[in-house]
Amino acid sequence: MKGLIMDYPLTTNTILEYGNSVFHKKKIITYLPNGTRHEYSFGDMYKRCKQLANALTHKLGITKGDMVGTFAWNHGPHIELYYGISGIGAICHTINIRLSAQQTEYIINNSEDKVIFVDATLVPLLEKIAPLFETVECFVLLNAPKDFVTTLPNTLHYEDLLADQSEDFDWPVIDEKDACGMCYTSGTTGLPKGVLYSHRSTFLHATTIVAPNAGNASSRDTFLLIVPQFHVMAWGYPYMCLLSGSKMVLPSSNLKPETLIKILTEEKVTKANGVPSIWLGIYEAMKKNPPKEKLALEEYLVGGSALPMSLIENFEKDFGIKGIHAWGMTETSPLGTLCRLQPNHDNLSYKEKLKIRAKQGVAFPGVELRIITDDGNRAPHDGKTMGELQIKGAWTVSSYFKTNNHESFTKDGWFKTGDVSTIDEDGYMQITDRTKDLIKSGGEWISSVALESALVSHPKIKEAAVVAIPDKKWVERPLALLVFTTPQDKPSNEELISFLAKDFAKYQIPTDYVEIDEVPKTSVGKFDKKEIRRLYAAGKLTMAL
Known part of the structure; x- marks a missing residue:
């Protein structure tokens, strides 16, 4: 017998509508590539998403299932692309701007992007390989002056594209299992592989990481999104912030430690994300030239690689700012675990607590982890027995885009991460290495x-x-x-x-x-x-x- 509950759509449109309905006054602040600051509200962004939806549909001929590429920094228009593209049933393909020309060419042709939205400062990277693109019909320039000159064919300016479009648009009915976004792996062990996210997986990931045991986001927070929007949808934060009503601050290409510290100070940022190398640079810059006033920053979330215990300790000791460890992959949308202490850790010494905080943490609800040893057995949760980390869950990849290669998956449906890990009795997972790096x-x-x-x-x-x-x-x-x-x-x-x-x-x-x-x-x-x-x-x- 099935439950008598409405079939309510778990889609990115649902996230957008909620954010506009409840938090339309909250702000999105962008520090543009030229250094200027731009501010507007969730409500303004919502209207522009509808203008974008009209432009995609009526000007660019984008239809359901079409792939639309973005080649851009973190900023307001890129947030609009997240929602406007998926809102009409197309797929927002965020292209990694730091890959080689050969990898970028492969990704764009493999994904069959129909249109690419590209930041003006990044245009030279595409100009070199644009003649090799097989499916791209036009390029839309972001943050480009009117007199901008490029050799890219068939270009439009983003603001011109939206200028005469209506702010009224009826979102189509979308199956929550339809694709809404795609990212490619970084291709360090071969050609990049596409991971196709569904509306459902994106919605569930976003609603889960809002929680206190996870991203701990609320309408009183201001988040600095340092993680690139081209890298696994900025770890899902553009979706989480709309659900939580958290103010978003986007640095675009302004990623030098001194500039980020200035942004953290001026915007009174309370929480942020980024890879360890970013936070190491910020810490060293703050040590060298301590801020005149204490930052509002309470904590920074780190993933991508291990957060050194020494950095956790020093940042907290010197500036009172907590480092929060997380783990995930492109294949896990990306967050799979996060490390926060529990009440049973309260009586531990500071050093003992640090050892736990240096772990990657516990799995989120909707995610399962297991460790498989070399002999094929499931490892006990003793914090010592190492083996390959495997994962399954509501936002974990089931297969790669356009490939029948199933080597990364077990016969019973788990994804093989390639990480060598342990899990302790409380469920805290710790990466000890990559299988290829042991x-x-x-x-x-x-x-x-x-x-x-x-x-x-x-x-x-x-x-x-x-x-x-x-x-x-x-x-x-x-x-x-x-x-x-x-x-x-x-x-x-x-x-x-x-x-x-x-x-x-x-x-x-x-x-x-x-x-x-x-x-x-x-x-x-x-x-x-x-x-x-x-x-x-x-x-x-x-x-x-």
């Missing part, structure tokens, strides 16, 4: 993530990346690449070995250290260990400090 030395596993976290806690080290290198005796040994806080004052190999010996067995400790200016990173700010291994194989890393 180091096996003399038959024993070594976690590169644990070594990196320990090394970066050294006061003279700014960044640390650890990879496996071949070894005649032990098969593999760890190699540490280090960026120093002050290159004139570097620790010796012996000092580093002694420093790590407090927490690691002798066989786990690197004996080889390389000084570098910056750790190579992927398009979304993660350490690019594939590139590091390539540099080592090519003999481009000097082994002595």
Whole structure:
């Protein structure tokens, strides 16, 4: 017997309508690429979404199921594209602006984008490869002056596109299981793969991460969205903020630490998101030049890679700002876990609490996790037994776009993340490494993530990346690449070995250290260990400090 409940649509239109109905006075603030500040309300944005819907339908000929690309920074018009495109039943394809030209060309042709909305400052990246696009009919320029010159064919200006459009539009009836958005993986292990999000998955993800145990968002908050809108829909925050009535602050290309601190200060931001490297830069800039007044910032949410325990501790100790750990992937829409302490942790020491906060956290309602060991068994929740992390849930990918490759999925329907993890008795998951980045030395596993976290806690080290290198005796040994806080004052190999010996067995400790200016990173700010291994194989890393 089925329940007698209405079949209410879980769609992005439902999110938009709710945000406009309840929070139409709340603000969206953008710091544009040219540095100017623009402010308007949720209600203004709502009207422009309807103008956009009319323009897409009547001017550009976009119909249900069409793919529409965005190649843009974080700003108000990009938020409008999120809702306007999916609102008419088309698919908002956010294209990663930091991929190579070859990857971008592949993604646009593979997705069959019909129209691409592109920021004026990013136009040169597309001009080089535009002749290779097979399905793109026109380009719409965002934040471009009237006299803007480009070699892109068939261009329109965004404001001209909306100018004569009605603010009235009746949203079509959309099946909540229809696609509303798409992102591609960063392609670090082959060609990028498309992940197609449904209206239902997007709605459920957004309503879940609003909760106090998750994003902890309310109408009293001001959120700074540093995570790019082209990266897994900015972690779902543009949807969450409309549901919670949180003010949105969008920095576009203004991502230097000093500029972000200025924005945090001026807008009285209470919460923010971003990858660890962003927050490391902000912390160092604040240490060097402390703000004259205490920031309103209460906490920052971090994902993409591990948040070092030392950064959590230092940010909180020096500025009273909490670091909140989360984990997810493009394939999980993206947030799958988040780490907040529970009442049973209250009596722990600060150091013991830090160890828990450095974990990736517990699964959200609607998400299940399991650890599978090398022998194919399910690992116990003991916080020690490592294995591959697998996930299933209401916003987890079931297959990739346009591919029959099922290697990433188990026979019983779980997605294989490629992360090596543990889960403790309270359900807190901790990533110990990627399967391809684990180091096996003399038959024993070594976690590169644990070594990196320990090394970066050294006061003279700014960044640390650890990879496996071949070894005649032990098969593999760890190699540490280090960026120093002050290159004139570097620790010796012996000092580093002694420093790590407090927490690691002798066989786990690197004996080889390389000084570098910056750790190579992927398009979304993660350490690019594939590139590091390539540099080592090519003999481009000097082994002595």
